[in-house]
Amino acid sequence: MPTPGSFVLALQLEGGLPPTRAAAGDFAALVFSASPIVKFVMALLLLFSVISWGIIVYKAWTFRGIEKQTVTFLEVFRKSTKFSEVQAVCPSLGLSPLVGMFQAGYAELTAQLRKAQPAASPGVPAPRPTLKSITAVDRALLRASSIEVGKLEKRVTFLATTASITPFIGLFGTVWGIMTAFMNIGAQGSTDLAVVSGPIAEALIATALGLFAAIPALYFYNHFTSKVKNYASEMDDFALEFLNISERNFT
Numbered sequence: 001m002p003t004p005g006s007f008v009l010a011l012q013l014e015g016g017l018p019p020t021r022a023a024a025g026d027f028a029a030l031v032f033s034a035s036p037i038v039k040f041v042m043a044l045l046l047l048f049s050v051i052s053w054g055i056i057v058y059k060a061w062t063f064r065g066i067e068k069q070t071v072t073f074l075e076v077f078r079k080s081t082k083f084s085e086v087q088a089v090c091p092s093l094g095l096s097p098l099v100g101m102f103q104a105g106y107a108e109l110t111a112q113l114r115k116a117q118p119a120a121s122p123g124v125p126a127p128r129p130t131l132k133s134i135t136a137v138d139r140a141l142l143r144a145s146s147i148e149v150g151k152l153e154k155r156v157t158f159l160a161t162t163a164s165i166t167p168f169i170g171l172f173g174t175v176w177g178i179m180t181a182f183m184n185i186g187a188q189g190s191t192d193l194a195v196v197s198g199p200i201a202e203a204l205i206a207t208a209l210g211l212f213a214a215i216p217a218l219y220f221y222n223h224f225t226s227k228v229k230n231y232a233s234e235m236d237d238f239a240l241e242f243l244n245i246s247e248r249n250f251t
Contacts, residue, residue, distance in 0.1 A: 041173035049213040069096040097148035104144035163218035170210020177203025
């Protein structure tokens with residue numbers, strides 16, 4: 001009794017159905033035979049994808065270093081009895097955004113203490129240095145926090161741009177491919193699949209490349225944005241901790 005598989009095979013052998021085969025080189029041939037507009041769209045999408053992946057790898061490496069150095073800095077900051085001891089280790093922990101905040105607060109603190117310290121009289125112990133304005137220290141920390149957040153967000157916005165624009169670029173390639181397919185139908189007066197399959201395949205490739213660029217860019221944009229928010233929260237906590245120590249010791 002003939003099976004469905006033997007029936008299909010018989011049709012293929014008789015020429016009723018084309019024999020199925022692996023077309024490994026067809027994809028590359030299709031890309032190179034595409035119209036100039038579709039080639040431009042593909043090249044643009046690949047460029048967006050390459051730049052996005054470069055940013056993703058760079059930011060992932062940077063954030064990993066930030067996490068390690070931030071943990072080390074906080075350990076030194078909380079164990080030290082003097083701000084000068086913390087300042088000594090700052091150059092080796094430059095990736096941490098808390099270092100930039102500490103240096104800004106320390107600079108403001110030092111400037112105020114130097115101005116407020118009166119000249120000591122002979123035989124009289126020097127008075128305890130006091131801060132003139134704790135609000136000025138708070139402003140210095142807030143300004144440094146904004147600068148550090150800007151550094152953390154650098155290049156991340158390109159991922160958002162890629163995620164939002166590349167699907168539309170791919171859609172443009174799709175529309176252009178479909179237009180080419182209809183133009184071929186009109187020029188040849190035939191609706192044969194061979195006439196329209198090439199332009200439609202080009203259109204699908206453009207759509208696929210658009211999604212290939214957009215999906216990872218969107219995922220890692222949300223991932224890095226969440227990390228930046230966590231770092232910003234850590235900076236707010238550090239600013240309060242720095243102000244509490246300053247107020248307790250210098251007011």
